[in-house]
Amino acid sequence: MPTRADCEALDAADPLVGWRERFALPEEIIYLDGNSLGPLPKATAELLDEVVRRQWGSGLITSWNRHGWVDLPHTVGAKIARLIGAGAHEVVVADSISVNLFKLVAAALGLRRGRRVVLSERDNFPTDLYVVQGLSELLGHRIELRLVETGELESSLDQDTAVLMLSHVDYRTGRIHDMARLTAAAQAAGALVLWDLAHSAGALPVELNASGVDLAVGCGYKYLNGGPGAPAFLFVAERWHDAARQPIAGWFGHAEPFGFQSEYRAAPGVHRFLAGTPPILSLKALEAGVDLLLEVGPGELRAKSTQLTELFIQLVMDRCAGHDLDLASPRDAQHRGSQVALRHAEAHAIMQASIARGVIGDFRAPDLLRFGFAPLYVRFVDVFDAALTLREILADRSWDRPELKRQAAVT
Numbered sequence: 001m002p003t004r005a006d007c008e009a010l011d012a013a014d015p016l017v018g019w020r021e022r023f024a025l026p027e028e029i030i031y032l033d034g035n036s037l038g039p040l041p042k043a044t045a046e047l048l049d050e051v052v053r054r055q056w057g058s059g060l061i062t063s064w065n066r067h068g069w070v071d072l073p074h075t076v077g078a079k080i081a082r083l084i085g086a087g088a089h090e091v092v093v094a095d096s097i098s099v100n101l102f103k104l105v106a107a108a109l110g111l112r113r114g115r116r117v118v119l120s121e122r123d124n125f126p127t128d129l130y131v132v133q134g135l136s137e138l139l140g141h142r143i144e145l146r147l148v149e150t151g152e153l154e155s156s157l158d159q160d161t162a163v164l165m166l167s168h169v170d171y172r173t174g175r176i177h178d179m180a181r182l183t184a185a186a187q188a189a190g191a192l193v194l195w196d197l198a199h200s201a202g203a204l205p206v207e208l209n210a211s212g213v214d215l216a217v218g219c220g221y222k223y224l225n226g227g228p229g230a231p232a233f234l235f236v237a238e239r240w241h242d243a244a245r246q247p248i249a250g251w252f253g254h255a256e257p258f259g260f261q262s263e264y265r266a267a268p269g270v271h272r273f274l275a276g277t278p279p280i281l282s283l284k285a286l287e288a289g290v291d292l293l294l295e296v297g298p299g300e301l302r303a304k305s306t307q308l309t310e311l312f313i314q315l316v317m318d319r320c321a322g323h324d325l326d327l328a329s330p331r332d333a334q335h336r337g338s339q340v341a342l343r344h345a346e347a348h349a350i351m352q353a354s355i356a357r358g359v360i361g362d363f364r365a366p367d368l369l370r371f372g373f374a375p376l377y378v379r380f381v382d383v384f385d386a387a388l389t390l391r392e393i394l395a396d397r398s399w400d401r402p403e404l405k406r407q408a409a410v411t
């Protein structure tokens with residue numbers, strides 16, 4: 001079993017070791033929750049200071065043109081496109097994943113008229129399911145959200161399926177879907193496919209165009225390190241640009257927003273998927289996070305993230321044996337994203353005890369401890385120390401206190 005000295009040696013040899021310095025991470029904590037909220041890049045704080053004081057403070061409204069604010073949904077979208085195997089003109093930054101799903105599911109239904117089913121899996125992230133439920137209600141239940149178990153996805157595709165909507169990486173377990181295979185299966189049934197990249201963009205190589213994907217969404221606040229509530233992005237394959245329509249027909253998606261005409265006329269290309277005024281400060285923060293990732297190859301990120309999750313699993317299996325902890329993530333690294341989920345009946349209290357000792361992960365109901373291993377700033381010694389902390393908490397039962405069992409609004 002690897003020792004702490006082994007982990008120090010791994011850090012010394014790690015080609016990504018210097019990247020941690022680019023983040024404003026408190027020294028006393030081990031941050032294993034970048035899959036929920038990425039940490040603050042040092043460059044972001046400096047950039048935002050400049051944007052707030054100079055561009056907003058001095059430039060005022062002239063900055064919409066002078067500093068390219070009006071183009072930011074596209075300029076940042078084009079940068080994100082490089083992380084997900086998309087064309088620069090196929091991605092825009094806008095709104096949240098939830099709102100973008102509404103737009104894209106509606107667009108997919110429009111492109112597949114006569115088909116009434118949105119197919120997904122029962123364990124998909126709730127907002128993805130809620131959005132389709134809301135859309136179904138709005139459409140007088142003319143469409144249906146059909147939820148099946150993961151293993152039944154392909155056999156459930158039929159001539160009624162308008163769109164297969166899935167998360168690339170499962171938010172709980174970290175399981176990676178075979179994007180190319182499921183995309184091909186959906187399209188063979190005549191359906192479109194819509195991928196949620198919340199847990200894959202910026203964490204592992206994603207090849208949307210090479211996989212033939214039609215539509216995708218993803219978020220800015222996790223592995224892209226765009227800050228709390230950072231705007232999301234959406235992808236529409238070029239082949240759908242002319243035909244696709246979305247229902248939130250706002251002025252920023254109009255062909256001529258400053259023509260102030262009373263009739264909506266969709267802008268060309270992916271531009272029509274914008275709705276209202278873009279959040280410039282948040283876009284700038286997201287751009288700084290994305291710029292950082294663009295300096296590193298996705299292959300390098302994936303290689304280290306696999307090593308980190310593998311090491312954590314090995315250490316936990318060895319050091320925490322006999323404490324009723326089960327691995328909920330795939331054991332095979334090829335099928336696992338950048339996180340590890342462990343199942344325990346007292347997962348909430350255990351995670352609270354861990355946070356109290358400076359090891360920050362999160363809890364996902366009903367019984368999962370979730371640890372994210374973002375390779376840009378997590379060190380091998382962090383993995384070692386986190387596994388040891390978990391063992392101490394389980395051994396001394398320091399989690400067994402009423403105050404640690406009370407759940408806060410955000411877990």
Ligand SMILES: Cc1ncc(COP(=O)(O)O)c(C=O)c1O
Nearest residue numbers: 096097098125127167171198219
């Ligand atoms: C897979 C997935 N989709 C969507 C969301 C939420 O997206 P938003 O808050 O941008 O609507 C999350 C949040 O964690 C998520 O994990």
